[in-house]
Structures are given as C-alpha cells and as structure tokens.
Amino acid sequence: MAMRTKTLSWSNVRHAPVVRRSAQQLQGVLLYAILIAGALFFLFPLVWMVGTSLKTIDEVGRSQLHLLPEVAQWVNYEKVLEDSNFWRSYINSIFIVTLVLFGTITSVSFVAFSFSRLEWKGRGMVFALMMSTLMLPYQATLVPQYVIFHKLEWIRTFNPITLPGFFAGGASLIFLLRQFMLGIPKELDEAAMIDGANPFQIYWHIIMPLSRPAVATITVFLFVGQWNNLMMPLIYLQKPALYTMPIYVAQKLNLQEVPLPWQDVMAASVLFVIPVLVVFMLTQRYFIEGITTTGSKG
Numbered sequence: 669m670a671m672r673t674k675t676l677s678w679s680n681v682r683h684a685p686v687v688r689r690s691a692q693q694l695q696g697v698l699l700y701a702i703l704i705a706g707a708l709f710f711l712f713p714l715v716w717m718v719g720t721s722l723k724t725i726d727e728v729g730r731s732q733l734h735l736l737p738e739v740a741q742w743v744n745y746e747k748v749l750e751d752s753n754f755w756r757s758y759i760n761s762i763f764i765v766t767l768v769l770f771g772t773i774t775s776v777s778f779v780a781f782s783f784s785r786l787e788w789k790g791r792g793m794v795f796a797l798m799m800s801t802l803m804l805p806y807q808a809t810l811v812p813q814y815v816i817f818h819k820l821e822w823i824r825t826f827n828p829i830t831l832p833g834f835f836a837g838g839a840s841l842i843f844l845l846r847q848f849m850l851g852i853p854k855e856l857d858e859a860a861m862i863d864g865a866n867p868f869q870i871y872w873h874i875i876m877p878l879s880r881p882a883v884a885t886i887t888v889f890l891f892v893g894q895w896n897n898l899m900m901p902l903i904y905l906q907k908p909a910l911y912t913m914p915i916y917v918a919q920k921l922n923l924q925e926v927p928l929p930w931q932d933v934m935a936a937s938v939l940f941v942i943p944v945l946v947v948f949m950l951t952q953r954y955f956i957e958g959i960t961t962t963g964s965k966g
Contacts, residue, residue: 714941717938717941718934719736719737720931721744721931722737722741724737724741725927725929725931729927744931745938745939747932748932748935748939749939753911753916758913758939760826760911760913761895761912761914762943764829764830765894765895767826767830767833768829768830768833769833769887769890769891769894771830771831771833771834772836772837772838773883773886773887775833775834775835776836776841776842776845776886777871777883778836779836780842780846780849781849781867781871781875783846784846784849784850785849785854785867785875801839802840813828814903817904823904823906824904824905825904825910826905826910829897829900829904829905841890844885845882845883845886847882848879848882849875849882852875852878857870860874881954883954884951884954887947888951891943891944892944895913895943895944896914896944897912897914901914902918913940914940916936917933917937920932920933
C-alpha cells in the first residue's frame with residue numbers, strides 16, 4: 669500500500685511539468701484569441717469605410733450589409749482627388765498640424781524641463797496652479813478666447829489655431845512629459861554641469877534625446893487631436909480658402925443630394941485617415957514605450 673502511494677506520488681510529480689506547460693499553452697491560445705477578436709472588432713469600422721468607398725451608389729443603398737463591393741469603383745477616389753477643394757483643405761490641415769506640433773512640443777518640453785530639472789522658488793505652487801486648469805471645461809474659455817482673438821483681428825486667419833501652441837498650451841501634456849523627465853537620473857545633469865554645460869545644453873543634448881518615448885506619445889496625441897479638430901477651424905477660419913479636412917468632410921455630409929453620396933464621403937474619409945495611420949506606425953515603438961513607462965516614473 670505504501671509502495672503504491674509512493675508510485676502514484678512520483679507519477680504525479682513526473683507529469684506536473686507537462687500539465688503546467690499545457691495550461692500555459694492554453695492560456696496563450698485564449699489570450700491570442702481574445703486579442704484577435706478585439707483587433708477584428710476595432711478594425712471593422714475601417715474595413716467598412718474602405719469597402720464603402722469602393723462601392724457604387726446603388727450598393728451603398730442596399731439594406732443588406734456587404735463589407736466589400738462587387739466591383740471596386742476606383743473612380744470614387746478619382747473624383748475626390750480631382751476636387752481642388754480637397755487639395756486645398758489637405759494642405760491647410762498639414763500646414764496647421766505642422767505648426768501646432770512644432771510650437772507645442774517645443775514649448776511644452778521647455779516647461780516640463782523647468783518643472784522637473786530646475787530648482788526655482790514657487791515651482792510647486794505654479795505646478796499645482798497649472799494642473800488646476802485641467803478642471804476648467806473647454807466650453808468655459810471658448811467665448812473669452814474668441815473675444816481676445818477678435819480684438820487681435822485674428823479671425824479668418826490661422827493664428828488662433830497655430831499660435832497658442834507656442835505658449836505651452838496643454839497642462840496634461842506638460843504633466844506627462846514632466847513625469848517622464850523625473851525618471852531620468854539627476855546625476856546626468858550634475859555630470860554635465862561639471863563639464864561646463866548650461867541648462868539649455870543639458871535640455872537639448874541629454875534630456876530631450878532620453879525623452880524620445882514621451883515626446884513620441886505627445887506627438888501622436890497632438891497630431892490626432894489637431895488633425896481631427898473640427899470645432900476650432902469652424903469657429904475661427906470662416907473662409908472657404910482656409911478650411912481644413914474635417915470641414916471638407918463635414919461639408920460633404922451636408923450636401924443636398926438625394927441619396928447622399930456616401931461612397932464619395934468615405935473615399936474622402938479614407939484619404940483623411942491615412943496620415944494618422946502613417947504617424948502612428950512611425951512612432952508606434954516609442955509611443956508604446958512612453959505609455960508604459962511614463963506613469964511609473966517620478
């Protein structure tokens with residue numbers, strides 16, 4: 669009896685690694701199945717948009733759901749690309765986003781560097797005051813901002829959209845970058861100061877290169893937010909020659925045609941989404957690293 673118990677125990681011990689390995693493989697399969705299902709769920713709108721952009725107007729009006737067209741209608745894209753308003757809006761959007769990215773990243777990085785690496789009187793109080801602005805809803809500042817820009821005669825220009833970024837707009841972006849910079853060892857600053865480096869040289873040659881993941885994260889947030897921005901261009905531009913891509917797509921949705929040419933709207937939307945996908949793919953590695961490390965630093 670004792671021998672049998674000993675044999676059974678040895679058998680269980682011998683097969684335990686196999687059982688554990690099988691359980692781990694099953695968990696991996698389930699995890700990948702869940703991830704694939706989630707990816708398909710989030711890819712569905714994109715696939716539906718691309719498929720609709722290649723359909724005829726009759727296919728779009730059918731009650732049955734068909735993701736892909738019977739015959740791809742590339743002429744829908746040709747019509748959009750031949751529209752001069754499309755190219756004008758596209759160029760306007762690229763111009764605005766470029767200025768906003770350059771101005772905002774530059775100013776936000778200076779402020780975050782000051783809050784995280786420099787010692788000055790009242791730094792904590794100023795930081796707390798800046799963070800308190802996050803509780804102020806955007807709608808509360810909309811009218812005062814419009815009055816200020818109107819008195820500056822900036823209405824119907826790009827200035828109300830592009831210039832505020834040069835003055836470190838965005839407390840959440842400053843906080844994100846500051847948290848990342850706090851995780852960089854202060855010994856690097858001290859070593860650079862011993863070698864004769866000034867604060868700007870420390871910022872440019874040490875802190876900013878090490879902050880690439882956080883900067884990439886901010887770049888993606890800013891690009892997506894500004895590229896999709898409809899409200900501010902609609903309020904301040906007020907001139908067809910200055911309209912951006914969100915207004916161009918919105919105008920297509922307001923056409924008086926019956927039925928509405930959804931295939932043209934989706935073709936414009938696909939071309940509108942491409943820059944966002946390109947930017948995310950180029951910054952994906954740094955973006956993921958910035959998201960996973962920023963919250964745990966400092």
